[in-house]
Amino acid sequence: MFEFFFKYPAALYQQGTLLLGYTWIGYALTVAAALVAALALAGYLHRFASLRPADRLLLTGLRSAWVALLVLALCQPLLLVTVPVTLRGDVVVLLDDSQSMRIDDAAGDGRGATLQRLFAPDNGEVSLALAERFPLHHVAFGLTAQPVDTGASLEFDSPRSDFANALEHARTQLQGTTPGAVVLVSDGGAEPGAALQDEMLAYRAAGIPVHTVGIGAARFDLDLEVTAVSLPPRVFPGDMLNAEVTLRQSGAAGRQVILQTAEEGILLDRQPVVVPATDSFTVPVVVGPMTEAGMRRVSFTITSQPDEQIIANNRRDALVQVVSDPVRVLHFEGEPRFEVKFVRRAVSDDESIDLISLIRTAENKYYRVGVANPEQLADGFPDAAQALFEFDVVVLGSVDANLLSESQQQLLIDYVARRGGALLLLGARRSFAEGGYSTSELGALLPVRLRDKQSEFRQSVVVSPTSNGLLHPVVQALLRVAPDDALEQLPPLTMVNPLQAVKPGATVLLQGSGAESAPFVVLAFQRYGRGTVAVMSARDTWRWQMHSSVASDDLTHETLWRELLRWLARPVPQRIELRTEPRRPVPGEQVRVTVDAVDAAFQPLAAAELSLMVTTPLGDQRTYPLSRSAGESGLYSAEFAVSEPGLYELQATLAQEPSPVVGDAAIEVFASGDEYRAAELDESLLRHIAEATGGGYFTAADATGLDSVIEEIQGDASSEQRLPLHDVPALLLIIVLLICGEWFYRRRRGLA
Amino acid sequence: MWRLRPNTVAALCAALCALATPLRALSNGDADPTEHEFFFTRGIYGQGAEDDWGPRWAIDYPTADQQFLIALRRLTLVDAFASDNAVPIDDPRLRDFPFTYILEVGALILDDEQARGLREYLDKGGFLVIDDFWGTWAWRNLQTQLAKVFPDRPIVEVPMEHPIFHAFYDVREILQVPNVYQARGGPTHELDGYNPHVRGIFDEQGRLMVLINWNTDLGDAWEWADNPRYPLRFSTYAYELGINFVIYAMSH
Missing domain, CATH: 3.40.50.880 (Class I glutamine amidotransferase (GATase) domain)
Known part of the structure; x- marks a missing residue:
């Protein structure tokens, strides 16, 4: 009944704010209307000067009331409310199927087991609760993303977690599904690249919140990791190799460990390191001399500790080019x-x-x-x-x-x-x-x-x-x-x-x-x-x-x-310089090689014939044409797929007289990618995704309340709206009643 | 064919004018080695052994050294100390001067310590020019002494295409430069030193470290360049060769 007379529910009037939405035209009309009303009232009073004061007061009141209401209507009254936008889409649950989910650090339970317990498509606690209230879809993602129906489909063997690809898949690839919300379940082990930023913007624009659920421990009880190795871009035969090895520790402060350096499996150096109290620290390493020209693989390994959480991150390999050109x-x-x-x-x-x-x-x-x-x-x-x-x-x-x-x-x-x-x-x-x-x-x-x-x-x-x-x-x-x-x-x-x-x-x-x-x-x-x-x-x-x-x-x-x-x-650029993306490719990925080519005066080569020869770990050689990049002069690129782990040697050749100019590079394809690097739960990335898209972040412990929060957050995912009140039926009705009342009273008093 | 070069002649004329006053030893090896890039350092050996000409190491000294320096400073951009600089070959200070000139080595006798010191000097990058000794007997003595310094390195002829003959001037033939007396006519040789030779000892990298001017006397040509009776062709040749030695020694 209330809504019939007042157009909107009473709750909106309780939370909303009344305001007037007139513009300068409205101002002018209001003033004009007020003048007209005042003149009419004055004439009215003058014309019926013979009436009793009580009658004059009553008639004046009635007319003033409906004129005032009319003026109010002309001022475009509005009700400013936060109107809930009901997300009528489905809920898509993205399940991290990468290798890092095999780590056993989730409160005595493995990350994968925790994910299965909560979000297995067929029997996960949270999934079952969500399925009762929303149409639900599950997508397993790693390097790729595909729908799954059962927990048994999750194998946790992908070498990389590609959040951007998974979110894009949920947003665009599920046939006939408009996601109202997405739940991303992961340990956060992914690279926050530009593609992910773009995807988060797309979600925000579409008003689809991404709720994230972090699984795993934010800090390991005991772990040592070689997080980075800094090497010169190239060295010359006979050079000592000066490396800076960055290590990260958790719970290992004060221990003495051994940092081993090896080239192609041959031990070059064993260096004792006392682990400091800081989380991250750098150890200088000098080994060599490097003798054999070519691309050399140097590994840096920190000896494992009893009860260490992850052994796989104790080693990091780096490639160094020993150039033969003097x-x-x-x-x-x-x-x-x-x-x-x-x-x-x-x-x-x-x-x-x-x-x-x-x-x-x-x-x-x-x-x-x-x-x-x-x-x-x-x-x-x-x-x-x-x-x-x-x-x-x-x-x-x-x-x-x-x-x-x-x-x-x-x-x-x-x-x-x-x-x-x-x-x-x-x-x-x-x-x-x-x-x-x-x-x-x-x-x-x-x-x-x-x-x-x-x-x-x-x-x-x-x-x-x-x-x-x-x-x-x-x-x-x-x-x-x-x-x-x-x-x-x-x-x-x-x-x-x-x-x-x-x-x-x-x-x-x-x-x-x-x-x-x-x-x-x-x-x-x-x-x-x-x-x-x-x-x-x-x-x-x-x-x-x-x-x-x-x-x-x-x-x-x-x-x-x-x-x-x-x-x-060492750092002096050569005429042909190669760059590759991604930084650490995994089998199955496309590698993009970008070549900067300049002439002898180091001006960009606008139209040159360049080719790229790729030597695979198995020794096969394939040649790819390098095509000019549209954007920038002197840039050429080619793409190829890597299929097996190992060292891929790249050589770009510029055909010219009297002798061709070549540039060399190499990439190493890792079977496990970076899955065991910085493998602790990355809450910050998951929180960032949630905040940027209007969703919420949950731990595994509080994920059971996700279903109700999705509803609530859907309500919160509303927009501020200005509801017009000038056509509210009650207002029209009151004006009509006031006019009728005035007319009736005048008739009773014998007036025209 | 040997030719006179105009700037060489001009320099020699200037040198002759400058030599109007008698020269005397000015440095005696106490020059500040950091003051200039180059010092024409004469190696002193066999102190005490003298004949009618005085100490054998000091033949033509200091006039030859100083006159050579005048031409060197006039014709090249070498920042050379203007005066002589005589240093005993077994003096540690010799290491401050990577160029050393010795002559009359028929009288050179090196003991083991001197031989070891000379070898170290040369192995470290020093350059030794030997000049003004004649005949078979003096050659054999030099061979004996140099064998003490470098038992394992042969003395070989320096070919005309070697950079030392072309470092500043293109020297295309080896002349026998006579002493001031024989330059006035007649045979130019002394004793049985009929044919002039430029020989040397090279290091493992093929760099010339010892240069031997046998059966020729560059020093006299420098010393007597101001003597109108001394033939200009010999003086010019001696200056050209000497300047080449310096430029080579400073860059190889």
């Missing part, structure tokens, strides 16, 4: 210096360093050592990108900035910033401020601050590592061969460029102590654009080789130059 180095000196000879000596038996020395011996005369042919660098320092950019490292010695033309200086800047090359400046009488670099464009590249004026300066300094240097592979290599493991035992070196300050972002590795109180910068570097700029400010490192105090078999000088040049060259 580092190409151009050493340019503006005057003859013994440093040239001794740098050449230091790296002479290193087949991984191809050093060309260009020495200006007279005003317009250059002496070249190590050139590939008589024409190479015949005119001095390169003035074309193609000639300069072929080098991985450029070393400038006693080269006055004015010796380089403006275009050559700009070329050097491009070499570092765009090509990604490494530039090393040496201390000399024509270098740094003393070489005019403080007023040159090149000064901006340097990691050190230069004085404005050139100075007559010469000081001998004892070199020592800085705290940052102690962690750096070049300095670590030096300390391994230095007398008594200390650089301070070596003879002092000469500084002729007073460098004492570095720019923000620069790192000082070696410093020199002399007569002045503040130390000098000896070896420092900074990133600049895509490349690296380093300074070695000592003028005569050759004294570490020649000095009478240096033993005949001392290798400090050789090590300095080999390690420094190799380190500078």
Whole structure:
């Protein structure tokens, strides 16, 4: 009855708020109506001045009432309410069928068993309760997603949990089903990538809440895990391999464990590690030297502990490319210096360093050592990108900035910033401020601050590592061969460029102590654009080789130059660079290979013929064409499916004369993917999904109340609405009654 | 065919003007090794053994050294110490100077310690130029002494295509540079040293570490470059070869 007269249920009026929805037109109409009403009332009173005061009061009241109500109706009264949107769709339960659900950490019950107990399609407690109130569908998901009808269909053997694919499947692939809510049951072991973000937005837009149920322990009682391994992108034959191994511990603080490093199954190193109290910590590992060129698999394994939760995450493998192509180095000196000879000596038996020395011996005369042919660098320092950019490292010695033309200086800047090359400046009488670099464009590249004026300066300094240097592979290599493991035992070196300050972002590795109180910068570097700029400010490192105090078999000088040049060259990009997705593919997945290809001047190759050869773990070779990417010039891509676990070697080839250019990479396909990595229950991801879609997060313990919450949350999943009240029947009825009352009373009083 | 080069001639003229005043030993090995890139270091050996010409190591010293440095500084960009720098070959300070010149090695006698020190100097990267010794007897003595330094490394002829002949000047033939007396006419050789040779000892990497100028006297050509009677062709050749030695020694 109430709803008949008032259009809406009484509950809405109780929770809602009344407001007026008129616009400026409404304002104008209201004012006009009020004026009309006032005039009418005044005339009314004037016309019936002969009536008794009680009659006049009654008639005035009646007319004022219905006029007021009419004006109210014109003001568009609204009822602001939160109107429940009834989700009339089905409920889809997504069941994680991946390998991590086999972990036995769910309060004495396995994750899989817990999932079966609660959500098995045929007899799960929560599933049965949900089925009573909603049309229910179950979908098992891992790498793929498919509907299941019984708990027996769940095998928990998928190598990956793909939330995005599962949610998309629930939203779009269930024929004839419009999901009103989705329940995602998992341990949260999935990657929160862009696809998942997109899917969550789609759910929010569709108003479909995703309720998540987390299964498993948020923290293991005892577990050790190798979570990450950081390796240089490439190394050269003979390089020591400097790795940073990140470990995570739970309940193992204070224990001593062994970190083993092996290459292709051959043990390289056993390092005792005392586990700190922090959850995550990093252990530096230096092994090698790496000898054989090619893609090498290095494994890092932490010894398992009795009662450890998961053993499978104690090992992590990493691939490192031992490149056979040598580092190409151009050493340019503006005057003859013994440093040239001794740098050449230091790296002479290193087949991984191809050093060309260009020495200006007279005003317009250059002496070249190590050139590939008589024409190479015949005119001095390169003035074309193609000639300069072929080098991985450029070393400038006693080269006055004015010796380089403006275009050559700009070329050097491009070499570092765009090509990604490494530039090393040496201390000399024509270098740094003393070489005019403080007023040159090149000064901006340097990691050190230069004085404005050139100075007559010469000081001998004892070199020592800085705290940052102690962690750096070049300095670590030096300390391994230095007398008594200390650089301070070596003879002092000469500084002729007073460098004492570095720019923000620069790192000082070696410093020199002399007569002045503040130390000098000896070896420092900074990133600049895509490349690296380093300074070695000592003028005569050759004294570490020649000095009478240096033993005949001392290798400090050789090590300095080999390690420094190799380190500078390691990150230098090559003409063909490969990237792969996903990061850790599993059998059955498609792998996308993206190739960046540039020409000899390192400009993107817009239209090149590139092919990709894939060598499978079984030794089969397949060739795929690389097609141009539409978006960006110089990008090419191809896709192929991986079918078995193991190492897939990739080689992209650019066909060109006189010889093709190749780029190498590799991916390892893991049977178990990342299922046992960070395998503790990831509540944060599940909560995020729930919150982002309007759903709720539940633990296994409180999942039994899910059915009622879905209903409740469905109610909560409502929208704010403005309900019009101007056409409420009761309002019309009251106005009519008031008009009729006035008419009736007037008739009774004999009025017209 | 050997040719005079204009800038070489100009440098020699400048050198001759500069040599108007008598030269004397200025350094005596106490130069600050950090002051310059290059020091023309003369190796002192056999101290106490003298003949009518004085100590054998000091033949042509210091004039030859200083005059060579004038040309080196004038013709190249080498930051060279302007004066002589004589250092005993068994002095640890020799390690501060990676270029050493010795001559008259017919009188060179190395004891075991000196031989060991010289080997270490050369193995570490030092470069030794031997000059001004003539005939079979002096050669055999040098062979004997160098065998103490490098028992396992042969002395071989340095081929004309070797970079040391082309590092700064293109030297295309080996001349016999006579001493100041024989340069005035007649035969240019001394004793039975009829044919000049440039020989050397190479290290495992094929780098020349000892350069031997046998049956020739570059030092006299440097020393007497200001003497109008000394033939310019010999002086020019000696300077060209000497400069090549320095550029090679600083870059190989």
